[in-house]
Amino acid sequence: MKMMDAHDQFTESINALKKTGVRITPQRKAVLRYMIETGEHPTADDIFKALSNEYPNMSVATIYNNLKLFKETGLVKELTYGDASSRFDFITDTHYHIICSECGKITDFHYPGLEEVEHLAGSVTSYDVSHHRLEIYGVCPECRRAE
Numbered sequence: 001m002k003m004m005d006a007h008d009q010f011t012e013s014i015n016a017l018k019k020t021g022v023r024i025t026p027q028r029k030a031v032l033r034y035m036i037e038t039g040e041h042p043t044a045d046d047i048f049k050a051l052s053n054e055y056p057n058m059s060v061a062t063i064y065n066n067l068k069l070f071k072e073t074g075l076v077k078e079l080t081y082g083d084a085s086s087r088f089d090f091i092t093d094t095h096y097h098i099i100c101s102e103c104g105k106i107t108d109f110h111y112p113g114l115e116e117v118e119h120l121a122g123s124v125t126s127y128d129v130s131h132h133r134l135e136i137y138g139v140c141p142e143c144r145r146a147e
Ligand SMILES: [Zn+2]
Pocket: 100, 101, 102, 103, 104, 105, 139, 140, 141, 142, 143, 144
């Protein structure tokens, strides 16, 4: 699959949202754009801090509602690792996460071939396999430096 650039992703996502019949507000666009452009996995609070200068009327609740809507539309994934508040990830290609056990930061990494495990699991148990979940935990470089 050809990698889409941020602009294509934005256009396609807006089209997907329009199909659901929701209103495309400037705030909604801003949250979506932020999700596409950030390489991070922000919480609603992170997005609020990043956008509150530009959109002083936007509340954390608004952002959270937008993220919920994006999730229902299949544009973002809600990540619930540990007890920290939910982080959100714009859905692009399949990737895995490594999570910092000190600060909760989540970093993407790519690793091919785990579909094989799904096939194996399905064939040895006769389950109809839908998906799998893999998380790696450790201490991120920033936290290691702070030690
Ligand atoms: Zn860390």
